[in-house]
Amino acid sequence: MTRLIRCVDQIFVKAELDNPGCSHKFRAAQYIIEHAIKAGKIIAGKTTIIEKTGGNFGFGLLAASSTYGVDVDLAVGLSFSKRKSDLLEFLGARLIGKEMLASGMTPKDVVQHHLDHQQLLGKDYFYTDQFQNQMGVEAHRRLTGAELASQLHQEGINDAVIFVGCAGTGASFTGISLALREAGFDVTAMLVEPAGCDMRTGQFSEHRIEGASVGVPAPFLDWNLVKDVYVIYPNEVLTTQRWFYFQTGLLVGNSSAATIAIARKIKSDNRYKNTPVVTIAYDSGLWYDDFMAVTLASSQKTDHCDSQFVAKLHQNVG
Structure with a gap:
């Protein structure tokens, strides 16, 4: 069970970065693999898992x-953290289709090519297919969300809660929201999207809040669960990473900081000031040092802007 961290003003953050693999994605990965093994779809020594990630x-x-x-074969998009892809390879994953990706193919194209030619490649693949596998929702409903509900009950919270989350596949957002409802909570679910993105209309922009609004509509996002959508900007992410670090000693990732920032914004809204707000620390901020550097640099519009920005950060942290 991962920790539930209580911050100021009744903001609760479930530290999913405590999982093996250091993120909430372990929940779905483990759930999918265990069910596939039980069903005979994955056989040790014969089957290779393939995925785009x-x-x-x-x-x-x-x-x-x-x-x-x-064994695990992965197609990792070139726009994602190089530190992550290097470490995946170091830990034993085979990164497939590097030349294909460099030539302009998508990770989805790379995976499909390998599936189509697996016999020639000497492979027997099992495609975990996180964007189509309903087991991801079940993992977060039965595991992440059920744990969170139990922890909230232990904190003496038994009625209304606000849940704030991002959506890549939408599996965690939907699964956790459903689990909280099933546990008897009156849940108001708020979705966070990076500036320039609108999944409802299929609008996406380039951004570095990985795991949120990933260029395609989230296949498992149940819009009937979404009360409101909040927009997040890079400087808000950076400010909140600092704030949360000084609150807890944890440096969280970009999507985590995005949802925590919106949780704080919601708590400043008089409509919600008496309602506990719950969100997820999806992964660690140690992956994203380049994002921090670029965001800080973009804020330096004049010679003295850096000191002004740092002063603003301290003001926001306070």
């Missing part, structure tokens, strides 16, 4: 599959 699901697959001696 930006990193976190890959780490989850490696951590979950290592127990069973199952």
Whole structure:
């Protein structure tokens, strides 16, 4: 069970970075692999898992599959953290289709090519297919969300809660929201999207909040669960990473900081000031040092802007 951290003003953050693989993606990876093994779809020593991932699901697959001696082949998009892709390879994943990706193919194209030619490649693949596998929702409903509900009950919270989350596949957002409802909570679910993105209309922009609004509509996001959508900007992410570090000693990742920032914004809204707000620390901020550097640099509009920005950060932290 991962920790539930209580911050100021009744903001609760479930530290999913405590999982093996250091993110919430381990939940779905383990759930999918265990069910596939029980169904005979994955056979140790014969089957190779294949997936397209930006990193976190890959780490989850490696951590979950290592127990069973199952190999993992991953197509990692070039826009994702190079530190993650290097470490995935170091830990034993085979990164496939590097030349194909460099030539302009998508990770999805790379995976499909390998599936189509697996016999020629000498492979027997099992495609975990995180963007189509309903087991991801079940993992977060039965595991992450059920744990969170139990922890909230232990904190004496038994009625209304606000849940704030991002959506890549939408599996965690939907699964956790459903689990909280099933546990008897009156849940108001708020979705966070990076500036320039609108999944409802299919609008996406380039951004570095990995795991949120990933360029395609989230296949498992149940819009009937979404009360409101909040927009997050890079400087808000950076400010909140600092604030949360000084609150807890944890440096969280970009999507984690995005949801925590919105949780704080919601708590400042008089409509919600008496309602506990719950969110997820999806992964660690140690992956994203380049994001921090670029965001700080973009804030330096004049010679003296850096000191002004740092002063603003301290003001926001306070």
